[in-house]
Amino acid sequence: AQTVTQSQPEMSVQEAETVTLSCTYDTSESDYYLFWYKQPPSRQMILVIRQEAYKQQNATENRFSVNFQKAAKSFSLKISDSQLGDAAMYFCAFNTDKLIFGTGTRLQVFP
Amino acid sequence: DAMVIQNPRYQVTQFGKPVTLSCSQTLNHNVMYWYQQKSSQAPKLLFHYYDKDFNNEADTPDNFQSRRPNTSFCFLDIRSPGLGDAAMYLCATSREGPESSYEQYFGPGTRLTVT
Numbered sequence: 001a002q003t004v005t006q007s008q009p010e011m012s013v014q015e016a017e018t019v020t021l022s023c024t025y026d027t028s029e030s031d032y033y034l035f036w037y038k039q040p041p042s043r044q045m046i047l048v049i050r051q052e053a054y055k056q057q058n059a060t061e062n063r064f065s066v067n068f069q070k071a072a073k074s075f076s077l078k079i080s081d082s083q084l085g086d087a088a089m090y091f092c093a094f095n096t097d098k099l100i101f102g103t104g105t106r107l108q109v110f111p
Numbered sequence: 112d113a114m115v116i117q118n119p120r121y122q123v124t125q126f127g128k129p130v131t132l133s134c135s136q137t138l139n140h141n142v143m144y145w146y147q148q149k150s151s152q153a154p155k156l157l158f159h160y161y162d163k164d165f166n167n168e169a170d171t172p173d174n175f176q177s178r179r180p181n182t183s184f185c186f187l188d189i190r191s192p193g194l195g196d197a198a199m200y201l202c203a204t205s206r207e208g209p210e211s212s213y214e215q216y217f218g219p220g221t222r223l224t225v226t
Contacts, residue, residue, distance in 0.1 A: 013151075033212060033213045035214065037217075043219070044217055044218070044219045045154075045201065045215055045217040046217070046219070047216075050212060050214060055135075067199075089219075091153060091154075095213040095215075098156060098159070099155035099156070099213075099215055101143075101154055102153065103152070103153055104151070104153055104182075106151075
C-alpha cells in the first residue's frame with residue numbers, strides 16, 4: 001500500500017525564522033512525483049513545490065525548498081524567512097496514478 | 112486567468128434532499144477529480160474522470176454520483192444527503208499524458224451544510 005505520513009500535526013515558527021515540516025512515504029514504485037500543498041484557512045489549496053523522484057537535485061521555489069531523500073523515502077519542506085501569510089495547513093502528497101495525501105501539518109506563524 | 116471554478120461556494124441542503132455541486136475549468140485539462148474534505152482532515156478522493164472515463168473509488172458511497180458532460184464541466188450529485196455528508200467538496204484538475212507532472216489544480220471548494 002502507498003502511504004504518506006506527516007508526523008507533526010502542528011508546528012509553529014516565529015516570523016523571519018526557518019521551519020521544517022516532515023514527510024515520509026511508502027511505495028514500491030520507482031517513478032513518482034511528490035508535492036507540498038498549502039491550504040490557508042477557508043481558502044484554496046495551492047501547490048507550494050513539486051519534486052520528481054528521478055531528479056536528485058532538491059526542488060526550490062523562492063523561500064520554499066525540499067530535502068528529498070529517496071532511499072529513506074523522506075520529503076521534508078523547509079520554509080525560510082517565515083511570513084505571517086505562510087500560516088496554513090500543509091499537506092505532503094505523493095502521486096503515481098492518483099494523489100495520496102498525508103494527514104497535514106498545521107503551521108502557525110507568530111509575529 | 113486559467114482556473115478551476117466551483118459553484119456555489121456555500122450550499123445548504125436538507126437531510127435527504129438531492130443536491131448538485133458544479134465545477135468548471137478553463138485549463139483544458141483532461142482529468143477532473145472530486146474530493147471530500149472534512150474539518151482538519153486530508154482530502155479524500157471520491158472519483159475522477161480521465162477524459163470521459165469515470166473512475167470510482169472503491170469506498171465511495173453509492174449516494175455520490177458524478178457527471179462530466181464536456182471537458183470543461185463536472186458535477187457532483189448527492190442523491191440523499193445525510194448529516195455525515197456535510198463537508199467541503201473540492202474539485203481538482205490535471206493534465207495527464209506524455210510529460211505530465213501530475214500536478215493537480217484545485218478549486219476553492221463548496222462547503223456543504225446538511226440540516
